[in-house]
Amino acid sequence: MDKIIVRGGKALAGNVKVSGAKNAVLPIIAASILAEEGTCVISDVPALDDVRTICDLLKSMGISLTYDHEVLTVNASQLTSVEASYELVRKMRASFLVMGPLLARKGRARVALPGGCAIGTRPIDQHLKGFEAMGAKIEIGQGFIEASVEGRLKGAKIYLDIASVGATENIMMAAALAEGTTVIENAAEEPEIVDLANFLNRMGAKIRGAGTGSIRIEGVDKMTGCTHCVIPDRIEAGTFMVAAAITGGDVFVEGAICDHLKSVTAKLREMGVDVDEQENGIRVRRTGPLKAVDLKTLPYPGFPTDMQSQMMALLLVSEGTSIVTETVFENRFMHVEEFRRMNANIKIEGRSAIVEGGSKLTGSKVAATDLRAGAALVLAGLVSEGETEVSALHHIDRGYVNFTEKLQALGADVERYVPSTKSREAAVTETVKVSFSPNFA
Ligand SMILES: CC(=O)N[C@H]1[C@@H](OP(=O)(O)OP(=O)(O)OC[C@H]2O[C@@H](n3ccc(=O)[nH]c3=O)[C@H](O)[C@@H]2O)O[C@H](CO)[C@@H](O)[C@@H]1O
Numbered sequence: 218m219d220k221i222i223v224r225g226g227k228a229l230a231g232n233v234k235v236s237g238a239k240n241a242v243l244p245i246i247a248a249s250i251l252a253e254e255g256t257c258v259i260s261d262v263p264a265l266d267d268v269r270t271i272c273d274l275l276k277s278m279g280i281s282l283t284y285d286h287e288v289l290t291v292n293a294s295q296l297t298s299v300e301a302s303y304e305l306v307r308k309m310r311a312s313f314l315v316m317g318p319l320l321a322r323k324g325r326a327r328v329a330l331p332g333g334c335a336i337g338t339r340p341i342d343q344h345l346k347g348f349e350a351m352g353a354k355i356e357i358g359q360g361f362i363e364a365s366v367e368g369r370l371k372g373a374k375i376y377l378d379i380a381s382v383g384a385t386e387n388i389m390m391a392a393a394l395a396e397g398t399t400v401i402e403n404a405a406e407e408p409e410i411v412d413l414a415n416f417l418n419r420m421g422a423k424i425r426g427a428g429t430g431s432i433r434i435e436g437v438d439k440m441t442g443c444t445h446c447v448i449p450d451r452i453e454a455g456t457f458m459v460a461a462a463i464t465g466g467d468v469f470v471e472g473a474i475c476d477h478l479k480s481v482t483a484k485l486r487e488m489g490v491d492v493d494e495q496e497n498g499i500r501v502r503r504t505g506p507l508k509a510v511d512l513k514t515l516p517y518p519g520f521p522t523d524m525q526s527q528m529m530a531l532l533l534v535s536e537g538t539s540i541v542t543e544t545v546f547e548n549r550f551m552h553v554e555e556f557r558r559m560n561a562n563i564k565i566e567g568r569s570a571i572v573e574g575g576s577k578l579t580g581s582k583v584a585a586t587d588l589r590a591g592a593a594l595v596l597a598g599l600v601s602e603g604e605t606e607v608s609a610l611h612h613i614d615r616g617y618v619n620f621t622e623k624l625q626a627l628g629a630d631v632e633r634y635v636p637s638t639k640s641r642e643a644a645v646t647e648t649v650k651v652s653f654s655p656n657f658a
Pocket residue numbers: 239240241243310311337338339340341342343344345379380381382383384405409516522523545546547
């Protein structure tokens with residue numbers, strides 16, 4: 218298994234360019250299924266494992282895709298299957314986002330139940346509630362969900378019990394080709410939803426209100442290909458902002474959109490970090506001590522759950538005691554056990570973790586428990602005494618492109634090691650090259 222080896226003590230400095238957003242590009246690729254003619258040309262597509270997975274899924278449905286230098290071209294005119302296999306869905310829950318587009322385009326979809334994952338049960342009841350409200354029949358059996366509708370889906374007024382990102386996206390995509398108008402109330406407001414709505418509108422959809430709690434979708438008869446550039450990844454950007462803060466460095470996070478990171482910026486400033494919001498990115502510097510703060514994750518524009526573990530690493534080296542409350546997922550503290558192996562003093566009480574600052578973190582062998590926890594462990598290693606070895610890197614590879622290379626370029630003493638017959642250099646070269654074969658052959 219690959220491992221990331223980190224040696225602490227270096228303050229990071231320099232410029233890091235943010236890649237396209239994982240959580241925007243995955244629904245956008247799913248949405249390309251809706252184009253019955255023409256080609257979708259999507260740029261700033263990060264070479265992530267999750268992107269490969271969803272591309273493999275669309276390919277299995279007869280869709281042709283090519284990927285070159287972060288530009289993905291998708292032609293969905295030859296859609297020959299409406300089934301998403303368990304093998305692919307279990308690798309990535311976001312595969313479930315194909316259900317809405319398939320139902321809209323073909324009146325049928327058969328998708329393996331995504332199951333839960335480390336951070337929680339992650340049910341899909343709100344997705345199904347929306348599809349049923351639009352007239353779909355839902356049947357669950359043999360580990361699959363089948364959705365079908367006679368003729369076209371019908372527009373409906375849907376109130377989400379939870380402001381679910383995925384459910385908002387799946388329902389929005391289904392409603393795009395429905396007969397009549399759909400209104401989603403209590404919709405999630407994440408920037409990735411706005412990016413998806415912009416992509417859908419470029420394909421010919423008529424969507425208003427994305428980014429607010431109420432989204433109105435006027436169904437159209439046909440959607441076609443378009444060109445689109447994916448927004449920068451606010452969570453990758455936030456991760457590098459914390460990397461600068463935790464090491465006492467000075468890093469310009471190029472491409473970060475300040476507006477998408479207001480809650481993270483506010484929290485870092487409360488801790489005494491200098492955050493300079495600029496036109497084309499965010500400069501983060503830290504010279505003095507870090508002040509402990511309390512943190513509660515909430516749906517956007519609240520503090521993002523996907524930044525919780527990275528901020529916990531930072532709080533470990535701040536002065537004072539912090540309370541971190543995770544309100545979005547019911548089991549997103551598995552990184553606590555791993556931090557404890559690095560000499561962290563953290564106590565979990567229900568949905569909250571009490572984090573003692575001023576820890577003298579020590580390097581240790583630790584394992585990523587989800588993609589953000591993996592990144593957070595690397596960040597902790599950057600300020601630990603000695604060497605930290607992070608394993609279970611398949612988690613990190615889902616959400617970060619060339620993570621170690623980007624940290625190395627900022628001066629971190631970090632490398633990715635493949636303990637196999639391949640040499641270390643070859644492994645690093647391979648990691649740096651990470652790209653897909655032009656036609657996914
Ligand atoms: C690919 C992608 O975009 N992933 C993001 C998306 O995940 P995802 O779309 O899965 O997250 P949701 O917003 O749906 O989940 C939020 C909460 O709602 C619950 N829930 C969700 C759907 C449902 O039908 N019923 C239900 O109870 C979930 O279990 C969870 O507790 O939003 C999360 C919350 O911002 C982020 O952490 C993920 O990075």
